[in-house]
Amino acid sequence: MLGERIKKLRKQKKLTLEALAGNQLTKGMLSLIENNKAQPSMESLSYIAQQLEVEVSDLLEVVSSEELRSILEKAEKLYNTEFEKSKDKHKQLIELIEPFAENLTQGYEAARILEIYSYSLFHEKKQRWEALSERAAKMFDQMNISANRSSIAIFRTINKFIEHDYSSALEIFLTERRNIELNHAYIDPLTKLDLDYHEAVLFYAVGDSEAATRIMENALEFSKKKKIFYRVDELYRLAAAQGMMSGNNDKKRFYLEKLKQYAEFADNLSSLHFYQLLNIMTLTSEQREYQKALEEIDQLLSDPKTLEFYGPWFNLEKSKALYYLGSYEEALLLLDKMVLPDVHHPFDLSIFYVADTYRALCHVELGNRNEAVAAIKKAVSNFHPLPETPFKVFTLDTSEKISG
Template sequence: MSTIGERIRKLRKQQKVTLEALAGTGLTKGMLSLIENNKANPSIESLNYIADRLHVDVTELLEEISGNELREVLEKAELLFNTKYDELTTEYEQLIDLVKPYVPKLTQGYEAARLLEMYSRCLSFTKQMGSETLLNRAATIYEQMNLTAKRGDIGTFLAGIKFNNHEYQEALNILLAERAELEVNPLWIDPLSRLDYDYLESVLYFAVGKYEDAIRVMENAIEYSNKNKTFYRIDNLYRLAAAHAMMTEDEKKKDYYLQKLHSYSEFAEDKDAKVFIYFAEIHYLSSYKKMYQEANHLYNTVFTKDMVNKLFTPFFLLEKGKILYGLNQFTAAIEKLKVVVIPEILHHPIDLSIFYEKDAYIALCYLALNQKEKALDYAKIALDNINEMPDTPYKKFIEETYEKVKRD
């Protein structure tokens, strides 16, 4: 944060004004230099004179953080915050270092609220303390400005903090409370915010095992999106619907929603949506139909270097390991499965359950290789991981694998 003198000098240079020109007839060049270098304190009369010469309000000079300075910080912060996931290195830490000195003074205005919001989110992303208090401060500022959509965003993120800590019921409670509070506000009519809440509410119902509620909210959201020609979140909703159809082995619905997602991916030129479709088809063949030859053929047909990224690569590695197990290539399967790492941004219990199967498949491979002790070790790891997860076909598979390894 800058001093009055530094702010005067910065504004003067931005406007390409010389010391002599700014001093004019009201100040000497030497006095203005002393002020800019913090060696003399300007009088109120001098400040008003300088502000008038610079064509700014005198508050721009008096405020510890000027509006221009805050806007510059916001511009830099937005660039850091919006770095693509695959390109992320230390951007969140950089943003924290950039914004931290300003935090005590961020009390009003959009710039202050947005900086508080991004700073808080980055604290959460990097597992540092203090994010919730600052998010509530940002929410209050947004409320004062009647920016209900931005206020709504903070509500979903507050729930997301608990979700990322695997406190799923608490996350759902927070989301429902935030939604109830927003819905009494007649200004909260933004369809994008509504779809954000619908999507996250459905996700959280799935997370706590309340599948009927999850399906109800999900289907209502899809209907609302289509009826209002608002395709925001529709790709996420179709993925969710396809994943649920797979878990219930409703192949007709699975195909329907993947076709819908395919149409969306063509329309929006969404590469990630196409990659998900390929993964879903391979996953359904290997996990549900146990058609390993067909899954392997599809994998070899569709998987390309263009699909390699931090999020999807572990999913495809996992499928390849399962396929190798199904093809009785047990040693190769173990090697493939052991390098699978759960992506750091995955926190949903169903996603985690899919990855917890990894150790169960390793156990089956060791069992097939007559290495019973290793098989039991890995089966126990899978069982311990899945224990707190809701009931899914993945949990059932892990439990059955553990019993098989113990018995054989």
């Protein structure tokens, strides 16, 4: 109510009734207004707004611009808190935003609060998230803010992607991108690179390497032309991985060298670890230098920073090297401890699903027939919905040998 809003703002400004009434209103009249027993004229409302140092629209709206900024500041801080440090952050965000959600109708602050609110509802498995996401998207469309609008599009796509429904994810993304390009006269370069990167990822996921490669190489060219390094490391990683999966070693080496140069230039440890990982995979899968691979892996795993994300990847390569060196029990022990990291792209899943193939091979060497058959069946089942990769081919060939 208007009166309650005036009273709340007056108390926030630490003004008495007399101070706010000034010389144009009486204390009694102002008290009636604050208690919703009298309606101020537009002249009186303008005067009250002036005294409170706010716009008249702030008094008429249920949520003032000052209040919106305060809510958004709290929401952004909470939303960007690492999940490990605040496991109930989405519940907290819902509690913070819910009382105001229905009255968020215009302006960047309102749209961004709705965007964060919809994400939090999704994570808490609340059905209203889609309708609120759509409201936020339309508001960003009206304001021609392509970055936030694209973030919503990518979020909608990722929901299908993490379910491993790659075809639906691509279909949603392409529809969203068309709508963005139709409704936004200008898309900033960083947002364009975001869209290009995700489109390339999705085309690779459905097995359309030709379309993915074209989009990825155009994005790299655009990035070079605009002298923008945003998403360059991810694009180099994607290109190198695709080179490995397609068996194009020249392409893999070219983009790996680019990634190494970027990692050293940007002092990016994650990119350097990815470069080292693909080099070790080359040692185990192509060059068959298993002892050398083992030594390099052990050296890398001695650094705790390697274990933060890439530990499972290097341990998988270690188990492969151990298998080829004849240390079957040691390899099996490592494979049995393997935990699938939070990955969803077919490239990443293929790398980890092959663990069951090596588990089966270890059991074969140790004479454990039943365990070998169970492991290879699991591997084949996991690979079934994924596009063809060297790991899938290797698994299917191994399955035929074990069955035979």
